[in-house]
Amino acid sequence: MAALNPSSSSKLQLFSNVSSRYSPSISFYPLPKPAVSFSSIALVRKTLFSRNRNPRAIVSAIKKLAETELVPIPSEDSITGIIPSDSGVYAVYGASDDIQFVGITRNLAASILGHKKSVPELCSSVKVGVVEEPDKSSLTEAWKSWMEEHIAATGKVPVGNEPGNSTWVKKSPRKKSDLRLTPGRHVQLTVPLEDLIDRLVKENKVVAFIKGSRSSPQCGFSQRVVTILESQGMDYESVNVLDEEYNYGLRETLKKYSNWPTFPQIFVDGELIGGCDILTSMYEKGELSGLFK
Numbered sequence: 090m091a092a093l094n095p096s097s098s099s100k101l102q103l104f105s106n107v108s109s110r111y112s113p114s115i116s117f118y119p120l121p122k123p124a125v126s127f128s129s130i131a132l133v134r135k136t137l138f139s140r141n142r143n144p145r146a147i148v149s150a151i152k153k154l155a156e157t158e159l160v161p162i163p164s165e166d167s168i169t170g171i172i173p174s175d176s177g178v179y180a181v182y183g184a185s186d187d188i189q190f191v192g193i194t195r196n197l198a199a200s201i202l203g204h205k206k207s208v209p210e211l212c213s214s215v216k217v218g219v220v221e222e223p224d225k226s227s228l229t230e231a232w233k234s235w236m237e238e239h240i241a242a243t244g245k246v247p248v249g250n251e252p253g254n255s256t257w258v259k260k261s262p263r264k265k266s267d268l269r270l271t272p273g274r275h276v277q278l279t280v281p282l283e284d285l286i287d288r289l290v291k292e293n294k295v296v297a298f299i300k301g302s303r304s305s306p307q308c309g310f311s312q313r314v315v316t317i318l319e320s321q322g323m324d325y326e327s328v329n330v331l332d333e334e335y336n337y338g339l340r341e342t343l344k345k346y347s348n349w350p351t352f353p354q355i356f357v358d359g360e361l362i363g364g365c366d367i368l369t370s371m372y373e374k375g376e377l378s379g380l381f382k
Contacts, residue, residue, distance in 0.1 A: 113291055151218040152234040154180060155242070159214045162205050165375065172198040172215070174373055175221030178231040180216045180239075181249070181257075190249030190257045191235050193220075193228040199375055206378075208256060212247075267302045267327045269335035279366035282342045291359040295381065298343055299353040303327040310365035314353045317372050357381070 123196055163171045180191045181204055189211050194200035197217050205212045220227050240246060249257040270285050271278060287343060290296050301307030303315050318325050330340045330352050344350055347361045355362045371377050
């Protein structure tokens, strides 16, 4: 889309009324840990919040875009302690301090680091604002606030936020089919099921044994595992442990194989990483990118 005409007040007014064409999507990230005070980052004041606080009141506690300090984007090794892992709004700037993209996320550090890896030439510095009560409405209001301020000042939308620009939004990979370990429940296996499991996890980089299919998980923990893996753009294999027709006996056999009593179970390079809690913890700490290399 062409930049908005700064001389056209009607176009700017249309945007301030929240046109759905620009509405942001929110990446999945677990609920944040309490924010740490960072002197170079615009954080909200916790005393302003209550459970039923209006989203606009929450956003009013975040500094304006122009008042928020611009900080260099650190490397992966040094991002901890500089960019928080909380939910919030962020604006990425290029080498000439020109704004490239305004986004919202459930994990500021992870999203900014992801952009730095995918488009390093466009990521020089960043402004961030933490949203304390990060439901969808509050995050969207924060995004609108910064976008409207930028448009009022420049008369145009950041290039990365223009309709059709997919540089900054990670496309979900096409969902693969779940694997079936056997040709059917009533077919006699010539290889023990435990051997089939062993071969599967050792011949594939990442294997997730989940309840339900990847397109329709049957429990919240399996849903979270699928969401995290796909947010990383990971090419992984999935196996439905509830499929009694093609994976008959899998649940009990897998428990013995892995010595792990619950599901989901995630294997990387033939080794059991753990379940949903462990994967979520590694995700929050930014450890998955190194694990999946």
